Amino acid sequence: MSYEMIALLMFSSMMMSMLTGQRVFAAIGFVGVVAAAVLWGNGGFELGFSAGMKLMKxxxxxxxxxxxxxxxxxxxxxxxxxxxxxxxxxxxxxxxxxxxxxxxxxxxxxxxxxxxxxxxxxxxxxxxxxxxxxxxxxxxxxxxxxxxxxxxxxxxxxxxxxxxxxxxxxxxxxxxxxxxxxxxxxxxxxxxxxxxxxxxxxxxxxxxxxxxxxxxxxxxxxxxxxxxxxxxxxxxxxxxxxxxxxxxxxxxxxxxxxxxxxxxxxxxxNWAMWNRVLEQTLGISCMFMWIILAALCFGAVFDGLxxxxxxxxxxxxxxxxxxxxxxxxxxxxxxxxxxxxxxxxxxxxxxxxxxxxxxxxxxxxxxxxxxxxxxxxxxxxxxxxxxxxxxxxxxxxxxxxxxxxxxxxxxxxxxxxxxxxxxxxxxxxxxxxxxxxxxxx
Structure with a gap:
């Protein structure tokens, strides 16, 4: 299979995963990690870990x-x-x-x-x-x-x-x-x-x-x-x-x-406001971090192809x-x-x-x-x-x-x-x- 067809398959798989109602980061990250494992074997599993380290640094x-x-x-x-x-x-x-x-x-x-x-x-x-x-x-x-x-x-x-x-x-x-x-x-x-x-x-x-x-x-x-x-x-x-x-x-x-x-x-x-603000901040921040992590992983596979x-x-x-x-x-x-x-x-x-x-x-x-x-x-x-x-x-x-x-x-x-x-x-x-x-x- 050509690299172009693999890229097209990845993109279509990601869109289909999102149509099932999965969260954005889950659909994108899953397709990225699975594609990396299929293309590069056991070493591909480290792609998600590398993306995580890049994000944290x-x-x-x-x-x-x-x-x-x-x-x-x-x-x-x-x-x-x-x-x-x-x-x-x-x-x-x-x-x-x-x-x-x-x-x-x-x-x-x-x-x-x-x-x-x-x-x-x-x-x-x-x-x-x-x-x-x-x-x-x-x-x-x-x-x-x-x-x-x-x-x-x-x-x-x-x-x-x-x-x-x-x-x-x-x-x-x-x-x-x-x-x-x-x-x-x-x-x-x-x-x-x-x-x-x-x-x-x-x-x-x-x-x-x-x-x-x-x-x-x-x-x-x-x-x-x-x-x-x-x-x-x-x-x-x-x-x-x-x-x-x-x-x-x-x-x-x-x-x-x-x-x-x-x-x-x-x-x-006050304490009620403080707790409310912290909960909202934590929820939104985590959502964005998961999205960035999934995007970095998916992008690395795309670049490699x-x-x-x-x-x-x-x-x-x-x-x-x-x-x-x-x-x-x-x-x-x-x-x-x-x-x-x-x-x-x-x-x-x-x-x-x-x-x-x-x-x-x-x-x-x-x-x-x-x-x-x-x-x-x-x-x-x-x-x-x-x-x-x-x-x-x-x-x-x-x-x-x-x-x-x-x-x-x-x-x-x-x-x-x-x-x-x-x-x-x-x-x-x-x-x-x-x-x-x-x-x-």
Whole structure:
């Protein structure tokens, strides 16, 4: 049997295993270890062990549990609720102003969290009831919260980019910095859409009555104090890293300690909260570590077979496709897979194939990491199995139906695809900042 056929058999076996309902890491790791044993005998059994040792010796891996801990600790501290009150007063006078404020809230939460799930929980519990009470269109606000929460996996410190960096062997700090401008670009496009839509049809997002906004400037300025604590946390975490004062791992430790201090300052730190945060952190961290381990094992077999070279030969030499055509085809395949898989599953399935091929085609792997993450954002919001769709349905009040939720994401998915096209056309949006300010950590 040719190596190409073996690689195809491995890939199809992995997909069939996942269709049985097995966990992603179990399906991928099992196929990788069995294939190694069949191909190389007893020595192949050591492939999984070698992948485990490689994972445990990967120093940046320490950032993963620390940032997950930070995200959950901040989501329990009540910072988001205080921030939303400030947005409520300062932006409520604009048509769609509270929806714009919700996007702003999501950007701030994303910069302290790195997880889409936490952003969705905060938006659905704090912003959604207020928006509905103020007469905002239920379909629009549903889309706003889903789109805003998706920024958590692009704006640093993104946990998804940590996973990509470990599998692609790229500096996580550089990936984070590369996500800053693309994340702000998407947030800006969301805001422009909301403002224009509400200007055309003010009933979709009515401005707050003057009596609710009329307060002394001194009182308004006091509300801005809610942003001091998030700014301090972000500066301590990312600012010191960018300036070269702390390394990547030290930055994650600073973020975790800052989140702990914030919870204590807010008076929310107690044993029940502490246990809840630790349980959530342990569960998510272990899940990611198993996925990375399985991906490393599967990728090692793929590399040994020379599957990447075979596929490159097929696409470039046999079919005559240009590098850009191949890249666009990859992104389309991500969009299709995203309708029934989550971001981590997509990455570990195609990482052994796509990432080396992207490098061989001459593209920047840091830039490609941003493209992958934006595609994951789209996948989070596309039916039938988009994670954000189901999270929104679980958290939304009964008057927001699943049909409403599906309708709500259409314009925001279109905006994300526009943003993806812009960053593909102008790679400097993602590559300029890390090239100028990145300090190896």
């Amino acid at each position: 990967w120093y940046p891996l320490l950032t993963l549990p620390l940032f997950i801990f930070m995200g959950y600790m901040l989501s329990e501290s009540g910072i988001a609720e205080d921030l939303y009150k400030a947005f409520h007063v300062w932006m409520g006078g604009l048509p769609g102003g509270l929806a714009v404020g919700t996007i702003g809230l999501m950007v701030v939460i994303s910069a302290m969290n790195g997880l889409s799930v936490a952003g969705m929980a905060i938006g659905a519990t704090i912003a959604l009831p207020e928006l509905l009470k103020r007469g905002y269109d239920k379909i629009m606000v549903s889309g706003v919260i889903q789109a805003g929460s998706s920024l958590g996996i692009l704006v640093p410190p993104s946990v998804v980019l940590v996973l990509y960096g470990m599998i692609a062997r790229q500096p996580v700090g550089k990936l984070w910095i590369a996500g800053v401008f693309p994340g702000l670009l998407l947030a800006f496009l969301f805001v422009v859409y909301i403002v224009i839509r509400c200007k055309i049809n003010p009933s979709l997002g009515p401005a707050l009555p003057k009596e609710e906004r009329n307060m002394p400037l001194v009182e308004k300025l006091k509300l801005l104090r809610a942003g001091i604590l998030p700014f301090v946390i972000f500066f301590l975490m990312m600012g010191l890293f960018v300036m070269g004062v702390t390394s990547l791992v030290e930055s994650s430790a600073v973020g975790a300690l800052s989140a702990l201090a914030a919870a204590a300052i807010k008076g929310r730190l 020379g599957a990447v070279k075979a596929i490159e030969h097929l696409l470039v030499d046999e079919l005559g496709m240009s590098p850009w055509q191949i890249l666009i085809m990859m992104q389309i395949s991500y969009l299709i897979m995203g309708t029934f898989l989550d971001d981590t599953a997509m990455l570990v399935i195609v990482a052994p194939l796509y990432i080396p091929l992207v490098g061989k085609l001459g593209f920047d792997l840091i830039w490609y990491g941003v493209l992958y993450t934006i595609t994951c954002q789209v996948a989070y919001m596309t039916p039938p199995f988009g994670y954000n769709l189901f999270l929104m349905r679980a958290m939304a009040p009964p008057e927001i139906t699943l049909v409403d939720i599906y309708r709500s994401i259409v314009p925001f998915v279109a905006i994300m695809l526009v943003g993806l096209a812009i960053i593909m056309a102008f790679p400097e949006i993602a590559t300029w900042l890390p090239a100028h300010v990145y300090v190896k950590g």
